[in-house]
Amino acid sequence: MVMIDKLTSLLGAGDVLTEQEDLVSYSFDGTATFRQLPRAVVFPRTTQEVAGCVKVCRESGTPVITRGAGTGLSGGTVPTEGAVVLCLVHMAEILEVDAANLTLRAEPGAITADIDAEAAKHGLFYPPDPGSMKISTIGGNVAENSGGLRGLKYGVTRDYVMEVTVVLPDGEVAAFGNRCVKDVAGYSMRDLFIGSEGTLGIITEVLLKLLPRPEARRTILATFASMEAAAETVSAIIAARIIPCTLEFLDQMTIRCVEDYTKMGLPTDCAALLLMETDGHPAAVADEAERMVEIARKHGAREVKTAADEAESLQLASARRSAFSALARVSPTTILEDVTVPRSCLAEMVAYIAETARKLELTVGTFGHMGDGNLHPTFLTDERNLEEMKKVHQALDLIVKKTLSLGGTITGEHGVGLAKKPWLRDQLGDVSLGLMKKFKETIDPENLLNPHKIFD
Amino acid sequence: MRLKEMDFSVLQQCMHCGMCLPTCPTYDTTKRERNSPRGRISLMRAIATDDLEMAEGFADEMSFCLGCLACESACPAGVDYAGLFEASRADIEEKGLNKGLGRKLVRFGTLEFLFMRPRLLRWAGRGMRLWQKLGAAKFLPARLRALERQAPEIGERFSNELIEPIEGEGKWKVAMLTGCVQDLAYAEINRDTVDVLVANGCEVHTPPVQPCCGSIHAHNGEEEMARANARRLLDLLPPDSFDVIISNAGGCGSHMRHFAKLLPNDGRAKEWDAKVRDIHEFLVEVKVRPPMAAPFEEKVRVTYHDSCHLAHGQKVVLPPRMVIDLMPGVTRVELKESDWCCGSAGVYSLTQPEQSRLLLERKAGHIRATGAKILLTANPGCHLQIQNAMPELNVLHPVTLLAKAYRNEC
Numbered sequence: 028m029v030m031i032d033k034l035t036s037l038l039g040a041g042d043v044l045t046e047q048e049d050l051v052s053y054s055f056d057g058t059a060t061f062r063q064l065p066r067a068v069v070f071p072r073t074t075q076e077v078a079g080c081v082k083v084c085r086e087s088g089t090p091v092i093t094r095g096a097g098t099g100l101s102g103g104t105v106p107t108e109g110a111v112v113l114c115l116v117h118m119a120e121i122l123e124v125d126a127a128n129l130t131l132r133a134e135p136g137a138i139t140a141d142i143d144a145e146a147a148k149h150g151l152f153y154p155p156d157p158g159s160m161k162i163s164t165i166g167g168n169v170a171e172n173s174g175g176l177r178g179l180k181y182g183v184t185r186d187y188v189m190e191v192t193v194v195l196p197d198g199e200v201a202a203f204g205n206r207c208v209k210d211v212a213g214y215s216m217r218d219l220f221i222g223s224e225g226t227l228g229i230i231t232e233v234l235l236k237l238l239p240r241p242e243a244r245r246t247i248l249a250t251f252a253s254m255e256a257a258a259e260t261v262s263a264i265i266a267a268r269i270i271p272c273t274l275e276f277l278d279q280m281t282i283r284c285v286e287d288y289t290k291m292g293l294p295t296d297c298a299a300l301l302l303m304e305t306d307g308h309p310a311a312v313a314d315e316a317e318r319m320v321e322i323a324r325k326h327g328a329r330e331v332k333t334a335a336d337e338a339e340s341l342q343l344a345s346a347r348r349s350a351f352s353a354l355a356r357v358s359p360t361t362i363l364e365d366v367t368v369p370r371s372c373l374a375e376m377v378a379y380i381a382e383t384a385r386k387l388e389l390t391v392g393t394f395g396h397m398g399d400g401n402l403h404p405t406f407l408t409d410e411r412n413l414e415e416m417k418k419v420h421q422a423l424d425l426i427v428k429k430t431l432s433l434g435g436t437i438t439g440e441h442g443v444g445l446a447k448k449p450w451l452r453d454q455l456g457d458v459s460l461g462l463m464k465k466f467k468e469t470i471d472p473e474n475l476l477n478p479h480k481i482f483d
Numbered sequence: 484m485r486l487k488e489m490d491f492s493v494l495q496q497c498m499h500c501g502m503c504l505p506t507c508p509t510y511d512t513t514k515r516e517r518n519s520p521r522g523r524i525s526l527m528r529a530i531a532t533d534d535l536e537m538a539e540g541f542a543d544e545m546s547f548c549l550g551c552l553a554c555e556s557a558c559p560a561g562v563d564y565a566g567l568f569e570a571s572r573a574d575i576e577e578k579g580l581n582k583g584l585g586r587k588l589v590r591f592g593t594l595e596f597l598f599m600r601p602r603l604l605r606w607a608g609r610g611m612r613l614w615q616k617l618g619a620a621k622f623l624p625a626r627l628r629a630l631e632r633q634a635p636e637i638g639e640r641f642s643n644e645l646i647e648p649i650e651g652e653g654k655w656k657v658a659m660l661t662g663c664v665q666d667l668a669y670a671e672i673n674r675d676t677v678d679v680l681v682a683n684g685c686e687v688h689t690p691p692v693q694p695c696c697g698s699i700h701a702h703n704g705e706e707e708m709a710r711a712n713a714r715r716l717l718d719l720l721p722p723d724s725f726d727v728i729i730s731n732a733g734g735c736g737s738h739m740r741h742f743a744k745l746l747p748n749d750g751r752a753k754e755w756d757a758k759v760r761d762i763h764e765f766l767v768e769v770k771v772r773p774p775m776a777a778p779f780e781e782k783v784r785v786t787y788h789d790s791c792h793l794a795h796g797q798k799v800v801l802p803p804r805m806v807i808d809l810m811p812g813v814t815r816v817e818l819k820e821s822d823w824c825c826g827s828a829g830v831y832s833l834t835q836p837e838q839s840r841l842l843l844e845r846k847a848g849h850i851r852a853t854g855a856k857i858l859l860t861a862n863p864g865c866h867l868q869i870q871n872a873m874p875e876l877n878v879l880h881p882v883t884l885l886a887k888a889y890r891n892e893c
């Protein structure tokens with residue numbers, strides 16, 4: 028029997044798609060410019076079915092590309108030629124909330140925002156909140172080790188994964204981790220699978236750690252005449268032993284685009300905008316907010332606004348939440364980067380990006396997670412303008428080199444996938460990259476799972 | 484082909500971020516990309532670049548799409564889905580990819596014949612009303628009976644018998660559009676609209692015979708007919724003679740704001756587009772006079788359903804709610820998923836009965852959960868679809884409530 032027939036008899040005809048219209052719609056993800064048709068798209072509904080699909084594909088050496096919602100920003104779900112896309116959106120149950128152990132168990136296709144909403148029903152909290160949380164899947168979040176706007180205080184996805192159930196490339200099923208807060212039984216295999224971008228195994232169930240939901244939250248928006256002043260404010264806040272949950276910034280270009288789009292009254296002659304949020308016990312929140320406002324003023328903030336209530340809070344936060352959208356509206360193609368530097372080098376990095384773009388006559392807006400040193404320089408361009416695209420790549424190359432010279436990383440949260448592959452060796456060096464490849468070869472000797480991603 | 488000729492950057496504008504997926508009713512049903520806005524745009528793009536042949540698969544897909552434009556509201560990148568949708572349907576129509584004789588008949592009978600001839604449409608309406616009063620449908624074969632159930636119940640009198648060509652006087656000179664389905668089934672809503680306008684200082688011009696606005700044609704890929712209708716409206720109601728042009732039906736208003744795109748060489752179209760207002764939007768703009776009396780003797784609990792083309796097509800979301808909240812004795816509870824399509828979507832309930840039924844049941848469930856006995860909505864398609872499914876419910880237009888309240892003042 029040929030592969031497609033076997034998959035069909037395993038899953039049923041409705042869950043195996045091969046029509047041209049289907050293949051076209053699974054040939055890309057959230058990343059600009061990458062495109063390749065798969066051979067088929069399959070929708071397993073249980074761990075056993077996932078394992079079955081992997082075994083069938085393995086017989087003919089067909090690569091399997093795992094896919095959640097396809098919002099990835101590094102080309103992680105773009106198929107390789109002849110590959111089968113294995114899409115997990117039908118495995119989307121939230122299986123259990125354990126209020127005694129503060130955990131939540133879910134299938135990989137469960138949507139990130141639904142997970143936090145379910146936790147909230149029990150007065151609990153799932154902190155990682157990527158901008159795509161309304162549609163991204165928890166499987167995708169774990170596979171990319173996604174961050175969000177609360178990284179500074181609450182960390183990233185990895186900090187909340189207690190156990191993963193994984194289908195391995197040979198079709199065997201294994202669980203790594205458990206419900207225990209402490210566990211040092213051997214290597215942490217669980218951590219190997221977190222952030223593995225679908226190259227080592229297919230995650231079919233996760234056990235997540237939850238926290239008590241913070242009782243109060245306060246949002247502050249401040250604008251500055253220079254990026255340095257904003258950066259100094261951030262350093263001073265941290266030096267004052269305040270750990271805000273959110274410290275986000277926009278540069279001038281981004282402020283202008285956001286103002287154009289939202290008309291919320293942002294001063295467009297400002298060089299930097301900071302969105303700050305503190306959460307926790309109401310008394311502590313009130314005190315910290317007051318001190319943050321004071322520090323911002325002392326470091327030359329031009330205007331500082333504190334939200335009076337939840338509605339205003341959301342309104343202020345929308346300045347940051349709409350940054351990517353506001354930039355995306357400006358041009359046909361948006362190339363979004365994800366470099367990250369030590370927090371103290373952030374202002375220097377932002378200046379370097381702006382300078383590089385100016386030299387190469389490119390348009391760039393930079394925003395990101397100031398508290399984490401994670402920047403999203405966003406180039407506004409048109410993929411049909413080959414001349415300009417060449418320059419964009421040139422700029423990316425320069426930005427990456429600068430990042431690495433400052434001790435940074437080529438990607439803080441979007442993963443390597445296809446987009447950052449050219450620079451991984453520069454960052455890791457031969458020994459480290461070689462060891463990484465050895466892991467891949469050991470676990471997936473036939474190179475079946477998401478081949479040619481991260482490295483070749 | 485329109486998809487190939489159009490400015491490619493319109494297609495490129497989609498950055499495939501997927502933010503529209505959770506708002507798309509067809510994706511929600513199947514969880515398949517091709518049934519999502521992002522998938523559909525990728526098909527259009529592939530057709531434009533010759534990477535995909537425009538065939539029945541695409542035609543089916545675009546027939547399955549509700550055209551509800553929820554994706555447009557959700558899209559951070561500002562993709563013009565409405566434009567892409569209409570271009571696609573027009574291409575499909577031109578290539579003759581729509582199958583099924585039944586559909587052809589429906590198209591000829593309605594789109595090409597009746598909706599191009601307002602007087603005939605009213606005569607057909609009369610015939611239908613007689614038919615409905617006689618209960619003649621029971622003699623029809625089963626398939627047609629199903630169709631008949633989805634047809635509007637024709638009103639006793641049409642707008643021209645209820646409204647004088649010119650009424651009221653005051654600050655604003657407004658043109659009042661009576662619509663087709665609204666005119667046939669809900670002429671009283673037009674009457675109520677004029678009452679409310681007059682009460683708020685308007686001189687209201689309502690020509691007794693009005694052409695269809697052409698939205699139903701554009702929505703179904705009949706671009707030429709849509710153009711002809713737009714021209715006729717511009718002739719009948721030259722925009723430079725009025726301060727505003729009022730529509731009280733979500734679908735018509737949404738289409739009528741884009742005449743300039745349809746008739747790029749007609750100088751009047753731009754001015755027309757700028758003057759079209761949804762009735763609620765206009766009322767809020769001119770600081771509508773709050774009624775001093777309640778619309779009903781007893782206190783009522785109501786809920787509001789957003790018509791897709793009002794909320795997503797025209798981005799009019801708050802004004803209807805503000806108008807409702809002005810009313811004494813009326814408590815409004817928010818409807819869950821209030822801006823989800825009810826499955827009416829033009830002729831969708833005929834072309835995609837299965838999906839239409841799913842959406843209608845979902846809507847009805849949410850309405851029941853509010854405990855409201857009155858549902859307010861501002862589009863005849865939704866009005867009909869929901870009223871048919873929930874006979875126990877009192878479905879009204881927000882303006883009707885306001886008109887009632889004004890009438891109770893004296």
Ligand SMILES: Cc1cc2nc3c(=O)[nH]c(=O)nc-3n(C[C@H](O)[C@H](O)[C@H](O)COP(=O)(O)OP(=O)(O)OC[C@H]3O[C@@H](n4cnc5c(N)ncnc54)[C@H](O)[C@@H]3O)c2cc1C
Pocket residue numbers: 056057092093094095096097098099100102103104115135156157158159162163164165166167168169170171172173174175176224225226228229230231351440441477499500501502
């Ligand atoms: C508008 C927008 C905002 C974003 N904001 C953020 C942000 O703030 N922070 C951030 O970190 N990212 C962000 N992202 C990137 C992206 O949303 C995240 O990487 C997200 O985790 C991807 O989830 P997904 O379900 O879409 O995964 P997909 O894109 O489908 O897959 C991503 C990768 O994970 C693999 N994968 C998916 N599911 C599984 C599984 N079950 N088992 C094994 N491998 C799997 C895939 O093979 C692929 O390599 C944003 C994206 C967009 C479009």
Ligand code: SF4
Pocket residue numbers: 506507508509510518519520523547548549550551552553554555564
């Ligand atoms: S118009 Fe409605 S049904 Fe069609 S793609 Fe957009 S959201 Fe989905």
Ligand code: SF4
Pocket residue numbers: 496497498499500501502503504520521524554557558559560561562
């Ligand atoms: S939200 Fe807009 S840009 Fe994003 S996938 Fe949908 S249509 Fe494309």
